[in-house]
Amino acid sequence: MIGSQPAGHQEPAPEQRSGRLSVAALRSAIPGRMWGGKGCGAPCDYCRVLVSPDEIEYEVEARLEAETLMLHFHPRCYDAWRTSRDPPPGEEPAPGK
Numbered sequence: 001m002i003g004s005q006p007a008g009h010q011e012p013a014p015e016q017r018s019g020r021l022s023v024a025a026l027r028s029a030i031p032g033r034m035w036g037g038k039g040c041g042a043p044c045d046y047c048r049v050l051v052s053p054d055e056i057e058y059e060v061e062a063r064l065e066a067e068t069l070m071l072h073f074h075p076r077c078y079d080a081w082r083t084s085r086d087p088p089p090g091e092e093p094a095p096g097k
């Protein structure tokens, strides 16, 4: 039964990710360029709350394995993300000696 059916199979838009990134994936993502702007209606990748259009949103280009992703964060979530993946000097736990 081979027929060319134009409908019935819809491809997701490339921007859409069906699942949110896991915390582990977020931690291993390598931040690249970033932009600040108004919320564009995308949920924050850190707290998963929608960034409303009257809030500032940070868009961060991040590399995860071989992929480049665009992540969206609230400013404070961006800070928390950076802190969680990259402890600031002086605050890292003392290495067990």
Ligand SMILES: [Zn+2]
Pocket (backbone or CB within 6 Å): 044, 045, 046, 047, 048, 049, 073, 074, 077
């Ligand atoms: Zn957030």
